[in-house]
Amino acid sequence: MSAAPLLSIRGLRTVFPTRQGLVRAVDGVDLDVAAGECLGVVGESGSGKSVTFQSVLGLVRPPGRIEAGEIRFDGRDIAGLPADALRALRGGDIAMTMQDALTALNPAFTVETQIVETLRAHRRVQGGARALRATAVELLARVGIPDPESRLGQYPHQFSGGMRQRVMIAIAIACRPRLLIADEPTTALDVTIQAQVLDLLAAMRAESGMGMVLISHDLGVVASHCDRVAVMYGGQVVESGPTRAVIDAPRHPYTRGLLRSRPDLAHPERPIVPIGGQIPDPAAPPPGCRFRPRCPEAGPGCDAPVALRDLGAGRAARCVRVAA
Numbered sequence: 001m002s003a004a005p006l007l008s009i010r011g012l013r014t015v016f017p018t019r020q021g022l023v024r025a026v027d028g029v030d031l032d033v034a035a036g037e038c039l040g041v042v043g044e045s046g047s048g049k050s051v052t053f054q055s056v057l058g059l060v061r062p063p064g065r066i067e068a069g070e071i072r073f074d075g076r077d078i079a080g081l082p083a084d085a086l087r088a089l090r091g092g093d094i095a096m097t098m099q100d101a102l103t104a105l106n107p108a109f110t111v112e113t114q115i116v117e118t119l120r121a122h123r124r125v126q127g128g129a130r131a132l133r134a135t136a137v138e139l140l141a142r143v144g145i146p147d148p149e150s151r152l153g154q155y156p157h158q159f160s161g162g163m164r165q166r167v168m169i170a171i172a173i174a175c176r177p178r179l180l181i182a183d184e185p186t187t188a189l190d191v192t193i194q195a196q197v198l199d200l201l202a203a204m205r206a207e208s209g210m211g212m213v214l215i216s217h218d219l220g221v222v223a224s225h226c227d228r229v230a231v232m233y234g235g236q237v238v239e240s241g242p243t244r245a246v247i248d249a250p251r252h253p254y255t256r257g258l259l260r261s262r263p264d265l266a267h268p269e270r271p272i273v274p275i276g277g278q279i280p281d282p283a284a285p286p287p288g289c290r291f292r293p294r295c296p297e298a299g300p301g302c303d304a305p306v307a308l309r310d311l312g313a314g315r316a317a318r319c320v321r322v323a324a
């Protein structure tokens with residue numbers, strides 16, 4: 001038996017009542033993240049990636065709610081924790097960078113104030129104002145912000161999209177979290193800065209054993225930085241396993257579709273084939289396999305409910321046509 005995972009999610013269901021009906025944004029998700037590991041979470045927009053991890057941190061706003069499931073951090077069930085306990089965990093042991101840096105940062109405070117407040121709140125830095133300021137400068141430098149000393153006194157709106165993204169990452173790593181959840185952290189960044197930020201996060205993982213979740217719609221980003229990958233579709237995990245194995249020999253038709261829909265650097269002659277159709281309506285998903293209406297391999301039996309099945313070698317897939 002390996003050690004207990006840092007984060008363990010079982011049977012998570014998160015719903016939003018809407019005028020169109022009950023949106024099942026996350027519908028029975030199981031995921032594990034070990035210390036020091038990077039788990040990639042991929043899937044088209046709307047597949048439930050962000051809501052899964054907003055649920056972990058208690059960031060789902062009412063009337064949205066967690067309907068079922070167990071969320072363990074370090075063995076302790078945190079799904080039902082009161083708001084103040086979750087707040088203590090957030091930014092301390094678990095940090096999350098949001099997809100949208102502008103809404104995640106507070107427009108009314110300078111970057112310095114926001115970093116220093118985070119450091120203070122979680123008491124990870126000894127010393128007075130000068131030491132805190134020095135740490136803030138160092139953090140901005142680490143995420144590749146030029147001239148950090150003069151930028152410290154600026155407000156979020158004075159930063160470009162890519163710079164704001166980096167500020168948010170600096171705040172997230174300020175307290176040396178044990179788990180960092182990075183939601184599309186590089187989408188607004190150019191390729192060089194992307195690599196720089198992902199390398200920094202990899203170094204932190206190696207140094208401190210930080211666990212990490214890298215949420216991305218881009219399998220390429222995940223392929224180069226994650227040990228394991230979970231592919232989400234329609235609020236469910238449809239395939240998971242060691243990244244290399246999943247990419248080299250995907251078992252779920254949706255994973256194959258995702259791979260075909262992006263350029264294959266190893267085989268540039270292969271055509272790029274987008275997945276036809278639309279993601280399912282989360283208020284009225286199709287019965288049985290959620291991918292069935294778009295699946296080129298669908299056949300008899302695909303309209304019956306299907307569970308994520310263990311395939312051995314750390315792999316799993318949610319498809320009746322995949323033999324264990």
Ligand SMILES: Nc1ncnc2c1ncn2[C@@H]1O[C@H](COP(=O)(O)OP(=O)(O)O)[C@@H](O)[C@H]1O
Pocket residue numbers: 016018023024025026043044045046047048049050051052064282
């Ligand atoms: N506050 C909300 N109210 C209603 N529906 C929501 C809300 N937040 C997310 N959803 C729905 O939940 C589903 C999953 O969203 P999300 O987790 O943001 O997807 P992803 O991050 O994979 O793009 C989507 O159908 C989205 O429209």
Ligand SMILES: [Mg+2]
Pocket residue numbers: 049050051099183
């Ligand atoms: Mg998202």
